[in-house]
Amino acid sequence: MFKTNNLNWQARIISMIAVFGLLHIGSVVAQTATGFVYVDKNGNGKKDSRETGLPNVAVSNGVQVVKTKKDGRYELPIGNDNILFVIKPSDFAVPIDSAMLPRYYYIHKPGGSPASMKYPGVKPTGPLPEEVNFALVPKKESRQFRALVFGDPQVYSQQDLDWFRKGILEEVKDVKGMTFGMSLGDLVGDNLHLFADYKREMATLGIPWYNMVGNHDLNFDNGVDSLSDESYEATFGPANYAFEYGKAHFIVLDDILAPDPRKNSGYWAGLRPDQLEFVKNDLANTDTAKLIVISYHIPMKDYGGRAFRTADRVKLFEYLKNYAHVLLMSGHTHLQKQNFYTREEGWLGEGQLHEYNAGTTSGDWYSGELDQNNVPFATMRDGTEKGYAFLNLDGNTYSIDYKVAGKPSAYQMSIFAPKVIGHRKDTSVDFYVNFFMGTENSKVEYRIGEGKWVPMNRVQTIDPNYYQAFERWDLTDELMSGRRPSDAAISSHLWKGVISTELPLGNHIVNIRAADMFGRVFTAERQVRVDAPKPLPKVK
Known part of the structure; x- marks a missing residue:
């Protein structure tokens, strides 16, 4: 007390x-x-x-x-x-x-x-x-536009910068029609001298770029929260600010309390009273018909107050109660997840409030095996492959596209399934689909060939694709280049289906279709072969 x-x-x-x-x-x-x-x-x-x-x-x-x-x-x-x-x-x-x-x-x-x-x-x-x-310069803005969203570039070294450039930036340079971009904090990894290098690399994209501070972008040696972003301010400007495009009003906040006021060291997530006052005063001058997009680094899910200071979120939601169109965006976790806030968590608007906890451009901190360009695959612990997002605005409505780096835009899910199964060897064989932008309410279905569509079951477990890649580091006979991936984490967007072993001998196509929270349907497929079981050899 x-x-x-x-x-x-x-x-x-x-x-x-x-x-x-x-x-x-x-x-x-x-x-x-x-x-x-x-x-x-x-x-x-x-x-x-x-x-x-x-x-x-x-x-x-x-x-x-x-x-x-x-x-x-x-x-x-x-x-x-x-x-x-x-x-x-x-x-x-x-x-x-x-x-x-x-x-x-x-x-x-x-x-x-x-x-x-x-x-x-x-x-x-x-x-x-x-x-x-x-x-200011007059510039007509369309009510329909797209913005790039980067989660946690988090470069710790010049090597990370090389990987970031080759794995992300060289691809993004070819993307056309972007109005602006935004990074969701952790621009660097504690070495704040790298701000200048990050800034130089980002400039090559050729579009206006907004930034925010993350817990790895702070001056922890000052010992006062209000002075923890001094180097960030010197490079990028205010850590709390707002701007408008089209029918959208963007608010960017530094939601890291450093030091953590509970122990006077480390950090905690929350908002100071002066920041909340800024939001209150800003919203008082903002049309309630606009889409409000609030971006910050650490998600507002509090997990019993351990991760985010609950009272600050409740106060923020109070200021948002008159706004029917609100989106929250965060980074930090190196996972991808769609969080939703309800009245039990302080949300006073209708329905649920969506927070997009974005996947990261650094993936699992630049870990894992190297691709053909000697860049780490860096798949995140929940099986989300590293990449970036597009925020699509249409008036005061929005949708979000996730783009896996190095793969076609249609690639929205990974599949873990056996290549071959034995005819009538077992009753059935499990397979898994990781739908990267899935929510707990997403409808994911499958069918074999031209058969009937069958719902898949959402499961909360680790992605077997990720775990298989992770195990290679423990089972290899020779050391591999790069950094060992992090331990697997429970995925919030994993579904399980079954393949019957009663299928006829031969090749079969497993078709997948998945609908995201915006009503869009994505498809994928995987071939599975059914073979006659091999007879057991005689005991020697």
Whole structure:
């Protein structure tokens, strides 16, 4: 009980500082930031005398959100450690730098990041300018568009960067028609010097790219959660921000509490009061008819409070209660799963709230045997093969496509089945289908040849394909190149069927069809041969 009260008291203190103390963080002198959001007609990034301001555009200091006045001017309180940013409205573009990173923010940190940090942070920014202006350029946006989604690139070394480039980026460069892309945290693996290398590699895709912070992107040496993202901020900007495209409003959040307030070390998942206040204020300025897409690194499933601080999720869901169209996206687990939140978990809207816990571009941390290009297959522990996703937007509705790296887009499931079975040797033989985007309600069926379609049974067990590949590392006579895969995990999207041994001798096609949560049907097939059993040899 004492610990709970202590945490609640700390939360109140933080909330008061966040909401009311911006004027006094690091300074006893109140400051007000002001400037214009304007139409940058000549594209020079500076507000010229003939360039007009834009009214009714949202600007934030990371907590408060205000709308610009008729002349495009805004005013916001600011302390000595804040990032000001414009919330890009639909049908406008923000400047994009040479690394394809959107430039929609201004960092105000006169003293810079703590000098004692292991990795470099923000350099001293000097006094607050008289005006902090934000340029926008009119750009008509379709209400139908696609965005790329990367789960956990998580490069630990130059070797990982080579694998990431060859296994993912070279393929994605050929993808056309993408509006922008987003990585769901864990851009690197603890070595924050690699931010620059990651940024350089991502720029080769040639599309605007939004990022977020993960638990492997943090400055743990600062010992304060609000300072744990200093190196990230120096490279990518604010860890909490928002922007709009078409009929969708995107909110990006840093949901890692570092250090974990329960033990003052490590990390926990949750949201600080100032972050929740930002979401509340942002949504207050957002049309309830829009699709709200909230992205963060660690999934919000709490598992009894062990993984995510439950009270923070409940508060977030309270702010979302008036929005009928909401999608959550996360990474972190190196699995792929469709999570759903109900009233029992604090969701106040109709039906269930969908969280797409995305598969990763690093797969199982670049582990496993190497392919023809000497890149690890890195299949994830639940049998999901490494890849990336497409978020498809149509007005305020969405669908998601998962793309396995190096395979056709139609490849949406793996099959584990025997190549040959004995005629009437046993009653039946089991086979398994791993439907990568499946949910517990997905309809997965099979038939043999032109026979009747039969429902498959969803099972919660490990993927036998994954386990077979995993065992090779223990049974090999010679060491294999690469890193041994992680132990298998229970798959949330695995189905089992049976093949009768009464089938006639010869080859048979096992046809599979599976419907995803968006009503789309995917197919696959596998050939199985039925042979006459071999007679047993005489005992020697």
